[in-house]
Amino acid sequence: MQWVLLACLPGLLTLLWQFGWGSLLQLLIAIVTAVACEALVRRLRHQSVQADQSLFNQPLLAEGSALVSAALLALTLPPYAPWWLTVCTCAFAILFGKALFGGFGQNPFNPAMLGCALALVAFPAAMSQWPVPGHHPGLGASIQHVFGLESGLVDGWSQATALDSLKHNNRLTVEELFAGHPAFGGVGGRGSEWVNLAFLAGGLLLLQRKVIRWQIPAGTLASLFILSLLCWNGSGSDSNGSPLFHLFTGATMLGAFFIATEPVTSPSEDRARLLFGIGVGALAYAIRTWGGYPDGVAFAVLLMNLLVPLLERTTSRTVGAQP
Structure with missing residues (x-):
């Protein structure tokens, strides 16, 4: 848990650099909500946590899974989403995503x-709605907007994401989008290119420290790259986007290295992990391209969570059948 939080720091700092203080506010709100919800559940269940068995030796944090879940959720939310959205979604994640199934280690x-x-x-x-990189409000204005203390968001702060803009584009070529649309950068979404590079660096740290295995990130990125290459229909107004665009836009690297690799909800066998990652990448691309949502990482991970028992049974039978 400590290494995952440490590896998230480059991505968080890059989000702050590109989009302002909103991501830090979302992180703080999510952490307070998650820790409070988990503490309430433990109190109702009369469970206690020893200091030497908790993250950073803080019993309030327990084993740290709520803190990590809160951090990952906050990093996927728009920086200037209203506070109540963060509280509702984080409470739902902890109460219905984990506590309902019996707590840490039991959630499917x-x-x-x-x-x-x-x-x-x-x-x-x-x-x-994400802010334009480099045109974000200051700390005071960020606090006012997130907590609903001002009437509305200044138009120059907000825009649709690159994935959303490409998905609903029907008249501009890809070159025209990259040349004139503020959401597009060099090869992907402006700002999100750097964010994805930062999460890639954090993910490589997790691999180097052997906190995660390589199969899920490799499968996710490989299938996303291959599918986007095979379905890349040029630069016309109906383009689905290039492989580099899909790799460095949205939550690709965060999903591949930090989200899909969660040990509780991903397979434990190597070949099952690889198939799991391939499925996440394929579903993410399918949802981005033909589904109703611009980024499909969240739904792709949840759908593959459903298939974990099947993947583990299938791969275990295959291994057992070998001479």
């Missing part, structure tokens, strides 16, 4: 992605 679904999916389904407009 990734709690952070359950919260993200709720936000995408219930509040799609709020989830599609």
